[in-house]
Amino acid sequence: MKISKREKQFIILCIISGILFCLIKFLFFPLIDRRKELSENIFAKEMMYKKYVAYLNKKKDVERELDALREREKDIETKLLRGDTASLAASDLQRTLEQASSQVKILVQTTKIMEPETLDEGFLAVPIQVKLVSDLTRARKFSSMIEENYKFLTIPELKISVKNKADPREIMITMVVNGFMKGPPPAAPAEKKEKGKVRQVPRTETKQRS
Numbered sequence: 001m002k003i004s005k006r007e008k009q010f011i012i013l014c015i016i017s018g019i020l021f022c023l024i025k026f027l028f029f030p031l032i033d034r035r036k037e038l039s040e041n042i043f044a045k046e047m048m049y050k051k052y053v054a055y056l057n058k059k060k061d062v063e064r065e066l067d068a069l070r071e072r073e074k075d076i077e078t079k080l081l082r083g084d085t086a087s088l089a090a091s092d093l094q095r096t097l098e099q100a101s102s103q104v105k106i107l108v109q110t111t112k113i114m115e116p117e118t119l120d121e122g123f124l125a126v127p128i129q130v131k132l133v134s135d136l137t138r139a140r141k142f143s144s145m146i147e148e149n150y151k152f153l154t155i156p157e158l159k160i161s162v163k164n165k166a167d168p169r170e171i172m173i174t175m176v177v178n179g180f181m182k183g184p185p186p187a188a189p190a191e192k193k194e195k196g197k198v199r200q201v202p203r204t205e206t207k208q209r210s
Contacts, residue, residue, distance in 0.1 A: 086116040093179040
């Protein structure tokens with residue numbers, strides 16, 4: 001059977017079309033999909049890298065802040081009263097007040113250790129009441145030495161009265177001085193024990209024999 005020229009052209013065109021279809025479907029489209037997948041993977045990795053870099057930068061900032069907080073904590077600890085208990089801390093505060101009074105030559109009549117007060121963040125205020133005999137100049141120096149001490153000391157209460165009206169230069173001072181210390185760690189919550197129920201035993205009635 002003889003094939004005409006037109007039929008040959010048609011057959012060749014069909015073959016070329018089939019080849020082109022196969023190339024497009026099995027080569028071109030997969031290449032496009034692969035390229036799209038690679039670009040998405042690259043974009044995802046870039047985003048992950050940026051997040052990682054941001055995390056590292058943030059971590060460095062956090063570490064610097066932690067170091068600053070540790071240094072501040074050390075500085076605060078040096079300004080707290082010494083002693084593991086409130087009584088030892090009160091003794092440390094008492095020694096500090098005695099040193100300050102001896103420097104300005106003030107007569108300390110009485111000292112009274114008061115009850116400590118629990119503050120926020122696990123600290124205790126340790127107060128001492130002091131009664132002094134002085135004049136205004138030395139009293140002012142004494143108060144300044146307390147408030148400007150290397151330790152954290154405050155004067156929440158201050159009363160001044162004239163001891164002798166004939167000589168008003170001599171005054172009686174009653175003040176409360178607060179020092180601070182770290183309080184004990186919070187106690188663990190006590191476990192609630194279930195109370196056992198008391199089981200009542202029924203009474204047995206006894207009949208008397210006649």
